[in-house]
Amino acid sequence: MNNPLLNATSLPLFDQILPEHVGPAIRQLIKNSDRAIDIVTDQSFPADWQAISKELDVSTEKLSMAWGAVSHLNSVADNPELRSAYNESLPLITEFFTRLGSHQGLYAKYKKMDLGKLNSEQTQARNNALRDFLLGGAELQGSDRNRFTKIQERQAELSQKFGENSLDATDQYAYFAELSELPGVPQDVIDTALIAAKEEGKAGYKITLKMPCYLPILQFCVNQELRKRIYRAYVTRASDQAPADSLKFDNTNLINEILKLRHEEANLLGFSNYGELSIAPKMAKSTEQVISFLRELAFKARPYAEQDVKDMREFATNTLGLADPNAWDFPFIAEKLKEFKYSFSEQEVKSYFTEPKVLSGLFTIIENLFEVIIRPDHAPVWNEKVGFYRIERDGDLIGQFYLDKNARQGKRGGAWMDGVRSRWLRPDNQKLQTPVAHLVCNFAEGVNGQPALLTHDDVTTLFHEFGHGLHHMLTKINEHDISGINGVEWDAVELPSQFMENFCWEWNVVKNMTSHIDTNEHLPRALFEKMVAAKNFQSGLQTLRQIEFALFDMLLHTENLQGKNLMDILENVRNEVSVLKPPIWNRTAHTFSHIFSGGYAAGYYSYKWAEVLSADAYSYFEEMALADGSTNLLAGKRFRKEILETGGSRPAMTSFQHFRGRDPSVDALLKHQGMTEHA
Numbered sequence: 001m002n003n004p005l006l007n008a009t010s011l012p013l014f015d016q017i018l019p020e021h022v023g024p025a026i027r028q029l030i031k032n033s034d035r036a037i038d039i040v041t042d043q044s045f046p047a048d049w050q051a052i053s054k055e056l057d058v059s060t061e062k063l064s065m066a067w068g069a070v071s072h073l074n075s076v077a078d079n080p081e082l083r084s085a086y087n088e089s090l091p092l093i094t095e096f097f098t099r100l101g102s103h104q105g106l107y108a109k110y111k112k113m114d115l116g117k118l119n120s121e122q123t124q125a126r127n128n129a130l131r132d133f134l135l136g137g138a139e140l141q142g143s144d145r146n147r148f149t150k151i152q153e154r155q156a157e158l159s160q161k162f163g164e165n166s167l168d169a170t171d172q173y174a175y176f177a178e179l180s181e182l183p184g185v186p187q188d189v190i191d192t193a194l195i196a197a198k199e200e201g202k203a204g205y206k207i208t209l210k211m212p213c214y215l216p217i218l219q220f221c222v223n224q225e226l227r228k229r230i231y232r233a234y235v236t237r238a239s240d241q242a243p244a245d246s247l248k249f250d251n252t253n254l255i256n257e258i259l260k261l262r263h264e265e266a267n268l269l270g271f272s273n274y275g276e277l278s279i280a281p282k283m284a285k286s287t288e289q290v291i292s293f294l295r296e297l298a299f300k301a302r303p304y305a306e307q308d309v310k311d312m313r314e315f316a317t318n319t320l321g322l323a324d325p326n327a328w329d330f331p332f333i334a335e336k337l338k339e340f341k342y343s344f345s346e347q348e349v350k351s352y353f354t355e356p357k358v359l360s361g362l363f364t365i366i367e368n369l370f371e372v373i374i375r376p377d378h379a380p381v382w383n384e385k386v387g388f389y390r391i392e393r394d395g396d397l398i399g400q401f402y403l404d405k406n407a408r409q410g411k412r413g414g415a416w417m418d419g420v421r422s423r424w425l426r427p428d429n430q431k432l433q434t435p436v437a438h439l440v441c442n443f444a445e446g447v448n449g450q451p452a453l454l455t456h457d458d459v460t461t462l463f464h465e466f467g468h469g470l471h472h473m474l475t476k477i478n479e480h481d482i483s484g485i486n487g488v489e490w491d492a493v494e495l496p497s498q499f500m501e502n503f504c505w506e507w508n509v510v511k512n513m514t515s516h517i518d519t520n521e522h523l524p525r526a527l528f529e530k531m532v533a534a535k536n537f538q539s540g541l542q543t544l545r546q547i548e549f550a551l552f553d554m555l556l557h558t559e560n561l562q563g564k565n566l567m568d569i570l571e572n573v574r575n576e577v578s579v580l581k582p583p584i585w586n587r588t589a590h591t592f593s594h595i596f597s598g599g600y601a602a603g604y605y606s607y608k609w610a611e612v613l614s615a616d617a618y619s620y621f622e623e624m625a626l627a628d629g630s631t632n633l634l635a636g637k638r639f640r641k642e643i644l645e646t647g648g649s650r651p652a653m654t655s656f657q658h659f660r661g662r663d664p665s666v667d668a669l670l671k672h673q674g675m676t677e678h679a
Contacts, residue, residue: 003021003024003025004016004017004021005017005021005022005025005026005029005066005069005070006025006028006029006066010421010433011379011380011400011420011436012065012066012068012069012072012380012420013380014069014073014379014380014381014382015380015381015382016380017069017070017073019081019082019084019085020085022070022082022085022086022088022089023085023088023089025066026063026066026067026070026089026092026093027089027092029059029062029063029066030063030092030093030096032059032062032063033056033059033060033062033063033096033100034096035059036055036056036058036059036060037056037100037103037105037106039055039056040052040055040056040106040109041103041105041106041108041109045109047109047110047112047113047114048113048117049113049117049118049122049126050427052109053427054427054428056106057427057480058426058427058428060100061421061424061480063096065420065421067089067093068418068419068420069420070082070085070086070089071086072382072418072420072438073382074086075411075412075440076382076383076404076410076411076412076440077382077383077410077411078167078410078411078412079410083164086160087157087160090156090157090160091153091156091157093156094152094153094156094157095149095152095153098136098137098148098149098152098153099149101132101133101136101137101138102133102136102137102138102140102145102148102149103133103138104138106133107130107133107138107139110126110129110130110133111130113126120649121477121478121479121482121649122479124479124482124487124648124649124650125479125481125482125487128281128481128482128487128648129481131280131281132281134269135269135277135280135281137149137268137269140268140269144268147264147268148265148268148269151261151264151265151268152265154257154261155258155261155262155265158254158257158258158261159258159596159597160597161254162238162251162254162255162258162593162596162597163412163593163597165238165249165250165251165254166237166238166249166251166412166590166591166593166597167410167412167413168249169237169238169242169246169249169591170208170209170210170237170413170591171409171410172246172249173208173209173233173237173246174206174207174208175206175207175229175230175233176197176202176203176204176205176206176207177193177204177205177207177226178204178205179204179205181223181225181226182205182221182223182226183221183222183223184220184221184222184223185216185217185220185221186216186220186347186350188444188447188453189212189213189216189217189444190205191447191448192212192213192444192445192447193205193206193207193213194206195447196208207226207230209230209233209234209237210407210413210442211407211413211442212407212442212443212444213444214230214234215331217230218230218231218328218331218332219331219332219334219335219346220332220335220347221332222332224328224329227328227329227331227332228326228328230328231327231328232328232585235327235582235583235585235586235587235588236585236586236587236590237249237587237590237591238250238251238587238590238591239251239252239587239590239591240252240587241585241587250590251590251591251596252566252590254596255566255589255590255596256565256566258596259274259556259557259561259566262274262277262557262601263561265277273287273557273558273559274557274558274601274602275287275290275554275557275558275602276558277602278557278601278602278603279602281489281490282489282490282491282603282606283489283491283492283609283651283652283653284491284605284609287554287558287602290554290605290609291551291554291555291558293605293608293609294547294550294551294554294605294608295551295577297543297547297608297666298543298544298547298551298576298577300670300675301539301540301543301544301547301675302540302544302577302579303540304539304540304541304543304674304675305538305540305541305543305544305579305580306540306579307540308538308540308541308579309541309579309580311337312325312330312333312334312337313325315333315336315337315340316329316333319336319340320333320336326583327580327582327583327586330580334537334538338534338537341534341537342530342531342533342534342537343530344527344530344531344534346455346456348527349455349456349523349527349531350453350454350455350456351453351516351517351518352514352515352516352517352521352522352523352527353453353454353455353456353458353459353513353514354451354452354453354454354514354515354516354517355405355443355446355451355452355453355454356451357513357514357515358454358459358462358513358514359403359462360512360513361509361510361512361513361514362462362463362466362513364512364513365503365509365512366466366470368631368633368636369631369633369636370470370474370636370640370644371393371633371636371637371640372391372392372393372398372474373391373392373393374389374390374391374392375389375390375392376388376389376390377389377390377400379400379402381402382404383404383408385404385405385406386402386403386404387402387403387405388400388401388402388403389401389403391473391474397434398434398473398474399423399434399435399436399437399472399473399474400434400435400436400437400473401436401437401438401439401469401473402420402436402437402438402439403439404438404439404440404441405441405443405452405462406441406442406443406444406445406452407442407443407444407445411442412593413442414442414593415440415441415442415461415462415464415465416438416440416465416468417437417438417439417440417465417466417468417469417472417497418437418438418440419435419436419437419438419472419484419485419486420435420436420437420438421433421435421436422435422472422480422483422484422486423435423473423475423476423477423478423480423483423484424478424479424480424483425478425479432478433480435472435473435475435483435484436473437468437469437472437473439465439466439468439469440465441458441461441462441465443458450517451517453517456504456531459504459513460501460504463500463501463503463504464497464498464500464501465497466497466500467496467497467498467499467500467501468485468493468496468497470496470500470644471484471485471488471493471496471497471643471644471647472484472485474640474644474645475644475645475646475647476645476646476647477645477646477647477648477649479649481648482647482648482649483647483648483649484647484648485647485648486647486648487647487648487649488647488648488652489648489651489652490599490600490603490606491603491605491606491609491610492606492609492610492613492652492653492656493606493610494606494607494609494610494611494614495610495613495614495617495643495652495656496614496643496644497614498607498610498611498613498614498615499614499617499618499639501614502614502618502621502672505531505532505535506629506631507525507528507629508629508630508631510523510528511523511525511528535674536673536674536675539673539674539675540675541579541580543608543673543675544577544578544579546607546608547577547608548573548574548577548578549592549604550604550605550607550608551573551576551577551605552569552570552573552589553592553594553595553600553601553602553603553604553605554602554604554605555569555572555573556569556595556602557601557602558602566589567589570589611669612664612665612666612668612669613652613656613664615668615669615671615672616656616660616664616665616667616668616669617639617643617656617659617660618668618672619668619671619672620635620638620639620659620660621635621636621639638659639659642655642658642659643655643656643659
């Protein structure tokens with residue numbers, strides 16, 4: 001078989017990879033890597049960084065790239081055949097990397113290395129490796145070691161199934177509405193729903209739980225019954241509260257088993273709970289510090305959140321005739337209240353953010369700020385609408401990225417960045433390998449030949465993911481385990497992404513990435529000023545919502561669950577921090593993919609933690625702004641040098657201190673979100 005996953009090309013052959021290629025390629029690449037492990041752990045092989053890297057890392061990188069391509073396709077182009085092939089190889093991959101991460105012979109080689117022969121990058125990478133060996137079970141013996149391996153394999157299986165259930169429960173749902181049920185819904189959403197229904201040979205308008213459809217229904221649809229129907233379907237996905245025909249996707253038992261296994265894993269490694277294990281390689285010093293941080297922030301945000309709810313209830317009663325609003329009413333009330341207070345609607349704003357113009361504006365700010373050039377490039381892709389680009393400086397290639405913007409069937413929701421390959425001065429040929437990234441979003445498609453329209457939230461999401469991409473691609477570190485986002489503490493990895501979001505509120509940036517769908521005019525300055533005035537609309541409520549998720553996640557992984565269940569802990573958290581409690585049948589935790597099928601278990605607090613860093617970092621740009629309000633390029637250079645280029649080569653706190661000249665402060669975050677009066 002001519003297997004594209006075994007092809008020695010530098011980029012994945014996405015247009016050629018078929019399900020039948022997966023198993024043979026993964027088995028062969030694991031076999032090759034096992035051979036490399038045997039070689040480097042032989043008694044006669046030197047405990048030398050470069051020698052081990054040349055033999056072992058070169059081999060395992062080929063395996064990682066192949067599996068990364070398969071995993072990516074599984075996320076963006078899911079189908080039964082690919083899913084089956086992925087799941088067949090998942091145990092092999094999990095077993096291999098668990099064994100690699102706990103290999104006692106390899107651990108011994110790293111411990112024996114002569115530190116005098118290592119440069120600073122290699123020293124940092126070795127220190128990380130020794131820590132990861134410990135956390136990977138390298139010092140476990142006998143039955144404990146075997147049990148640890150079984151736990152890793154089972155957790156991988158359960159997490160994958162959790163993600164599949166979440167995707168399938170979302171994709172399965174459809175409600176075919178009459179036009180009369182859609183008053184207030186934006187026209188582009190209606191047009192998309194009509195096309196979707198016609199494609200299935202159905203009458204009416206196909207309403208789905210994909211975010212470009214779900215959110216506008218909740219925000220704009222005047223029909224309260226439709227809002228309730230769609231809300232209930234969304235918040236009971238993959239749970240015991242779903243309709244009978246969807247109960248097969250219920251994630252309850254998976255969650256319980258995942259939590260039990262994580263606790264057992266932590267105990268095997270000498271931690272009292274999984275939260276402690278999760279914190280071990282992060283910036284935060286302890287679970288207690290994280291919980292205290294979240295509760296302090298909740299205390300400061302609460303007065304603002306309470307006022308947000310009071311304002312909505314009064315407006316609903318006095319203006320909308322909704323005396324006793326429900327959970328499915330509040331997004332609608334919030335949108336109407338914002339329109340009333342600030343005299344604009346999200347729909348009005350959306351008509352200026354055409355996708356091509358937004359991309360052009362994004363690329364321009366990045367080019368100016370970080371002294372690079374972004375050009376279209378060519379590579380095999382998994383969907384004809386996926387773009388591929390290259391980043392250059394002074395004619396030299398720095399990095400490349402795929403951009404997959406649109407929502408579609410078989411593509412999991414949300415937005416993310418992940419690496420295809422990392423920057424690396426390869427030990428096998430001494431050539432510099434440039435980094436490549438995936439940037440994935442889930443925006444609505446354009447309709448009737450028109451370019452897609454993005455909400456301002458969509459634009460912010462795009463900037464956020466591109467911040468991750470810049471962190472991965474602009475690095476100057478040559479050891480691939482600490483280049484880009486590799487080796488960066490998980491609770492600091494959101495710093496560049498959240499930092500980039502700030503530019504979506506700068507007039508000089510926004511002006512140049514807007515072009516009205518009909519008139520081609522820029523967003524009017526007056527409308528922008530209304531947006532800025534509304535920027536912190538309900539920031540208290542939004543902050544408490546994120547803290548609710550983060551505190552729930554941390555308590556779920558630190559408390560003794562004996563006699564309690566998932567919903568007990570969530571209810572306790574809501575009683576503590578929430579000012580707008582959802583219905584008792586709400587099961588949003590059952591699709592909380594970040595912590596059950598992503599990398600954020602006992603780490604969701606990272607968003608708020610890094611938001612403190614990013615707000616403080618951006619305040620430096622504000623202090624350094626030029627007289628006309630434009631960005632001082634010296635600030636951009638400093639950020640690039642101290643944050644982006646250093647990657648994981650030093651502790652994130654050190655990088656922040658080098659950039660800011662001091663420790664981070666929460667004050668900038670509270671100020672940026674308009675929460676200083678009560679702070």
